[in-house]
Amino acid sequence: MKGPISSAIASDRDERRSAWQVFRAPLMIGLVSAAGLAFGLFGDGLWDSLCWLGLSVPILLSLIHGVPWKRSAKQA
Structure with missing residues (x-):
């Protein structure tokens, strides 16, 4: 049974990302480390x-x- 919440979660997981979106953070971390x-x-x-x-x-x-x-x- 799919409700509005489960379909929203599924659409977030199914979202396609470009190579730049996937590797942007690891690349920046690697460049900062190499510079260090x-x-x-x-x-x-x-x-x-x-x-x-x-x-x-x-x-x-x-x-x-x-x-x-x-x-x-309080948050739980």
């Missing part, structure tokens, strides 16, 4: 800071989107 690695080779001081910043972005994103956060009692 390159900055580590350039020198000391500011370059080291940029290296840490560039290499911390994938770690922070994986922590934000990968860890299941507990809901508070």
Whole structure:
């Protein structure tokens, strides 16, 4: 039995995405990581800071989107 809610969910899943829409975020994360690695080779001081910043972005994103956060009692 399909209701309006289940058909809306099914249409979201069946939506076709272009290659750019699929690979945009992983490509950007990869470019930021590669830039962070390159900055580590350039020198000391500011370059080291940029290296840490560039290499911390994938770690922070994986922590934000990968860890299941507990809901508070009000949201449940």
